[in-house]
Each structure stands twice: as C-alpha cells, then as structure tokens.
Amino acid sequence: MDKDLGYFAKHVAQELxxxxxxxxxxxxELEKVGYEFSRNDKGTxxxxxxxxxxxxxLTQFKSLVDQTQSYEDAADIIVSRVKExxxxxxxxxxxxxxxxxxxxxxxFTEQELKQYTQSIIEETSAQVSEAVYKRMENLLExxxxxxxxxxxxxxxxxxxxxxxxxxxxxSGFWSRLFNRK
Numbered sequence: 001m002d003k004d005l006g007y008f009a010k011h012v013a014q015e016l017x018x019x020x021x022x023x024x025x026x027x028x029e030l031e032k033v034g035y036e037f038s039r040n041d042k043g044t045x046x047x048x049x050x051x052x053x054x055x056x057x058l059t060q061f062k063s064l065v066d067q068t069q070s071y072e073d074a075a076d077i078i079v080s081r082v083k084e085x086x087x088x089x090x091x092x093x094x095x096x097x098x099x100x101x102x103x104x105x106x107x108f109t110e111q112e113l114k115q116y117t118q119s120i121i122e123e124t125s126a127q128v129s130e131a132v133y134k135r136m137e138n139l140l141e142x143x144x145x146x147x148x149x150x151x152x153x154x155x156x157x158x159x160x161x162x163x164x165x166x167x168x169x170x171s172g173f174w175s176r177l178f179n180r181k
Contacts, residue, residue, distance in 0.1 A: 006038065006049035015055065016062055026061055029075040035082065057082060 009027075013020040027037060027048055037054055039046030050058070057078055064074035108116065 006051050007055070009048060009050070012050045012055055012058065016058060018062070023058070026058060026065075026071070026075075029071045030057070030061065030078065033072075033075045033079045035075070035079050 007015075009020050009023050013023040016023065018026075031037065035057065037048040037050065040049055060081070061074050061078050064077060065071065069077070
C-alpha cells in the first residue's frame with residue numbers, strides 16, 4: 001500500500017483479514033477515545049478514509065484484540081501510544097520504507113473459466129465415483145464374507161446333527177419311551 005493513498009473500509013478490511021463490519025466497530029471504538037480518521041464529503045458524516053498510518057494503528061488494534069484485550073482496553077492502549085508517538089515494535093513506521101510483494105493477478109476469459117470449472121467438476125466427480133465404488137466393493141466383500149461364514153457354520157451344525165443321528169443305535173418304541181438302551 002502506498003502511504004500517500006487513502007483506502008476505503010472494504011479494501012482495508014481485506015488487507016487486515018476481517019469483515020468490514022468488524023473494521024467499522026474497531027474504528028468507532030478508536031474514535032470514542034479520541035482517534036480521528038479522515039473522511040470524505042459523501043453522506044452526512046462522510047466515509048472514513050484509511051491511510052497507511054491508520055492501517056498501522058488498526059493492525060496494532062487487531063493484535064491486541066487477538067491477545068484477548070477488550071475493544072475498549074485495546075483502543076485506550078493504541079490511542080495512548082499514538083499520542084506518545086510510540087509505535088508497537090511489530091508494526092512499521094509510516095515513514096519507513098517497506099518492500100511489499102504485490103499479489104499476482106490472474107485473469108481468465110469467460111471461456112477459460114468455464115473450461116477450468118468443468119475440469120474441476122469432472123476431476124472431482126471421478127474422485128467421488130472412485131471412492132463410492134471402493135466403498136461399495138468393500139461393503140460387498142464384507143457382506144459376502146459374513147454370508148460365507150454363516151453358511152459354513154450352518155453346514156457344520158447340520159453335519160454334526162447327521163453324524164450324531166447315525167451313531168445312535170436303532171431302538172424300538174418302548175426303549176425310547178422309557179429311555180432304555
């Protein structure tokens with residue numbers, strides 16, 4: 001970011017990785033304790049314009065809030081630092097030169113985007129299909145194994161019953177009735 005350019009809330013929120021509503025809440029907390037943001041002529045109060053010094057202050061504010069400071073306490077600490085002219089050691093001074101790596105902007109034509117999206121859909125579809133196929137194959141294998149085990153147990157039980165029946169001597173009605181052999 002250029003230190004001489006002003007930025008709107010949406011851009012600054014993206015830079016800080018927060019929601020624009022969160023950024024607005026932070027700005028209000030800082031204004032309550034005396035910090036002033038520049039504003040443009042739009043609307044009754046104007047929109048806040050954030051310069052690099054403001055972004056540095058908001059970065060410090062975010063750091064304090066992330067360290068479980070309340071909004072009120074963080075705003076008091078930040079404004080006292082600004083009034084004393086002390087920046088937190090983790091942030092750069094407004095006057096300090098900073099090297100920034102600009103993000104690479106990739107642009108696609110509509111046709112390229114459609115092709116890219118279609119290839120992702122096809123790839124994902126193939127992966128999901130393969131995963132479902134493997135899962136079904138595994139479930140069928142488990143089912144077949146259980147059926148085979150049950151069939152073997154049933155056959156073994158039947159063999160034992162047949163073997164036991166063949167070992168019993170033939171007995172008459174009266175000996176079976178009185179349990180005599």
